Amino acid sequence: MTDNERAARDQMVDLCRSLFERGFSVGTAGNVSVRLPDGMLMTPTNVRLGDLQADRIAKIDQEGQHVRGDKPTKEVFLHQAFYATRPQAGAVVHLHSTWATALSCLTDTDPDDCIPPLTPYVVMRVGRVVMLPYVRPGDPRTGDMIRALNGEHAAVLLANHGPVVSGKDLMSAVAAAEELEETAKLLVALRGMNMRLLSPAAVDELKTSFGTL
Ligand SMILES: O=C(CO)COP(=O)(O)O
C-alpha cells in the first residue's frame, strides 16, 4: 500500500468520525469515498461513520473490482458516477443529515435549484443543487442519473433520502456537505418569511472571484 493510500485511509477515519460525532450521520447512514491514482477508497457497507477502521476501508480498482478491505458501500455506483463525470472530484460525501434530508422530502423544493443563493459560502462551496427522483438506496439507477448530469453539479439531493456532495479533496467535500446542511437548516427556518437572496450579479461576482466548482 502506498503512503498516499495510507494517509487517505487515516484522513477518512478522522473526518468521518468528526461528521458522526457532530451528528451529521447517525446509525449506519451515509458513505464517503476518496479517489486514488489507481482506484477509489469507499467506506464499507453497514458501518457507522464514527467507527471506521483504516485497514477495513474498501478499495476498488479503476474497473470497479473490489481489491482490499471490507465490502464497499451499496452506493458504489453513485460514487463511481461522480468520479466518471467530474474529473475535478477527489472525494464524495453522502449523508442523511437532517435539514438537507428535510428539503429532499418537501414537495415545494425546486428540483432544478434546491438551495437558492442565500449566502456566499453555499454558492462558493456547493453551487446549484438538483434533486434526483427517489429510487431505493443502492439502486444502480442513482449512478445513471448522476452520469446524465454530465458533471455539471458538484452536489445533488436524492429525493426522500439525503445529500451527495463532491469536492476536490476529502476536506473540501466534507466542508461543502457541512455548508449544504447548514444552509438547508436556514432555508427551513426562514420558510414562509420574506427571504432576501443574493442577486444574480452577486452570484456572478463570487464565481469570478472564487472560481466555479
Ligand atoms: O446511506 C446509505 C445508503 O444510501 C448507507 O449504505 P451503506 O451502509 O451501504 O453505505
Ligand SMILES: [Zn+2]
Ligand atoms: Zn443513504
